[in-house]
Amino acid sequence: xxxxxxxxxxxxxxxxxxxxxxxxxxxxxxxxxxxxxxxxxxxxxxxxxxxxxxxxxxxxxxxxxxxxxxxxxxxxxxxxxxxxxxxxxxxxxxxxxxxxxxxxxxxxxxxxxxxxxxxxxxxxxxxxxxxxxxxxxxxxxxxxxxxxxxxxxxxxxxxxxxxxxxxxxxxxxxxxxxxxxxxxxxxxxxxxxxxxxxxxxxxxxxxxxxxxxxxxxxxxxxxxxxxxxxxxxxxxxxxxxxxxxxxxxxxxxxxxxxxxxxxxxxxxxxxxxxxxxxxxxxxxxxxxxxxxxxxxxxxxxxxxxxxxxxxxxxxxxxxxxxxxxxxxxxxxxxxxxxxxxxxxxxxxxxxxxxxxxxxxxxxxxxxxxxxxxxxxxxxxxxxxxxxxxxxxxxxxxxxxxxxxxxxxxxxxxxxxxxxxxxxxxxxxxxxxxxxxxxxxxxxxxxxxxxxxxxxxxxxxxxxxxxxxxxxxxxxxxxxxxxxxxxxxxxxxxxxxxxxxxxxxxxxxxxxxxxxxxxxxxxxxxxxxxxxxxx
Numbered sequence: 001x002x003x004x005x006x007x008x009x010x011x012x013x014x015x016x017x018x019x020x021x022x023x024x025x026x027x028x029x030x031x032x033x034x035x036x037x038x039x040x041x042x043x044x045x046x047x048x049x050x051x052x053x054x055x056x057x058x059x060x061x062x063x064x065x066x067x068x069x070x071x072x073x074x075x076x077x078x079x080x081x082x083x084x085x086x087x088x089x090x091x092x093x094x095x096x097x098x099x100x101x102x103x104x105x106x107x108x109x110x111x112x113x114x115x116x117x118x119x120x121x122x123x124x125x126x127x128x129x130x131x132x133x134x135x136x137x138x139x140x141x142x143x144x145x146x147x148x149x150x151x152x153x154x155x156x157x158x159x160x161x162x163x164x165x166x167x168x169x170x171x172x173x174x175x176x177x178x179x180x181x182x183x184x185x186x187x188x189x190x191x192x193x194x195x196x197x198x199x200x201x202x203x204x205x206x207x208x209x210x211x212x213x214x215x216x217x218x219x220x221x222x223x224x225x226x227x228x229x230x231x232x233x234x235x236x237x238x239x240x241x242x243x244x245x246x247x248x249x250x251x252x253x254x255x256x257x258x259x260x261x262x263x264x265x266x267x268x269x270x271x272x273x274x275x276x277x278x279x280x281x282x283x284x285x286x287x288x289x290x291x292x293x294x295x296x297x298x299x300x301x302x303x304x305x306x307x308x309x310x311x312x313x314x315x316x317x318x319x320x321x322x323x324x325x326x327x328x329x330x331x332x333x334x335x336x337x338x339x340x341x342x343x344x345x346x347x348x349x350x351x352x353x354x355x356x357x358x359x360x361x362x363x364x365x366x367x368x369x370x371x372x373x374x375x376x377x378x379x380x381x382x383x384x385x386x387x388x389x390x391x392x393x394x395x396x397x398x399x400x401x402x403x404x405x406x407x408x409x410x411x412x413x414x415x416x417x418x419x420x421x422x423x424x425x426x427x428x429x430x431x432x433x434x435x436x437x438x439x440x441x442x443x444x445x446x447x448x449x450x451x452x453x454x455x456x457x458x459x460x461x462x463x464x465x466x467x468x469x470x471x472x473x474x475x476x477x478x479x480x481x482x483x484x485x486x487x488x489x490x491x492x493x494x495x496x497x498x499x500x501x502x503x504x505x506x507x508x509x510x511x512x513x514x515x516x517x518x519x520x521x522x523x524x525x526x527x528x529x530x531x532x533x534x
Contacts, residue, residue: 144205172352194213363448
């Protein structure tokens, strides 16, 4: 920690002052919302048995997008076997050793099976909302700007942390304008409004709202305009993908693609938001590559904006193939903490491993497991870089996926292998006489054998084989390019509605126990480091 340890008395005084200063800031429709009140009351009940009275200086929220329980199980075995373990089942991902764990219910207000917008809103605003919407409560109709207004706008924990004086940051392997990161700083009736070209002409939202990318660049001004007397300094860290939503639809602005490949930018208003950010924050560092990130002097640079890909960042398994070179999620996390830690008042950081979800949608368990293991390394980097007595680290997911694991398989069998009864034995045969794998999907595109291909999305180029069986006798199902069989044929695999887990360590972690609504996570963070009065 570059700036030493904040004494408890000083920290408590500062935090209590923050609560007093912001107790009237959160919108009444947010604090009066039934979901908000239920979660707050639940946390209040847990106070009675809370045995760690210390308040947190820093909070780090890790979100493994799509990282359900079956993904955790598969990824822990995958990680161990990749490192040479004889078996793997006894292994634990780094954060699974955290002392506090709970189950989390993930449904949205209008759906049993959720999406990332509604689930992230629950985590960072303390109330449940509809699919596809963030920054507003459940009274907003998706894509309908006539239903939005001051009466249903809500604030995120990041916004309140910013107002309370904390440094704030976002790291994601997905586009920074995607649902999980976007819910922290933007207000939109449709998560798909990532840039101005996404807001259809003639729609009720045309000319009525800023697109999500523009809201990131204008975050400081937008927040100050919402609350009278508020003076903030904006996001200190924003790292991820999504460059196309910040630059014009003009090949002259290409960063990685050859001009012949066409324009990588999507904006139809000719605005270069990266240039606008650099003009606004002349003392900040704007970077596009791992080499540029590595060159930053984190002891003197207090603001970083990084866009490492025109769309999502590479899958962990495919990262070495990036044209310009991308950092790992652990490297981004480490750099973000080193920058945010320059603020003696503490920080809030959200880190999303977004491509776990995308690999599952493509029906590629290898990619999902590799990205889960990479996130576990990022959690370790965060824990090693902070003081556990003053930093609350929460690791959770937004939702699960319909990946399954079964077949009475012998212990130590390759997690991506064919099901066998005994070590080294012949594969089990289903009633159709064909072998099958331990890992499969309930729906999706189904079987695809791309060998050593490391880009999970390449599976979309295969014809859908879901609902049929394939003879896997000579197929290497452990290869990175193997896409598992699926039962129900769909264009891509879907989320599931089962509970996910939350793991925590540090001040306030004791509130993480039992089975809770997803909206509890906001309230747990706010009890650990109060940014609003409740």
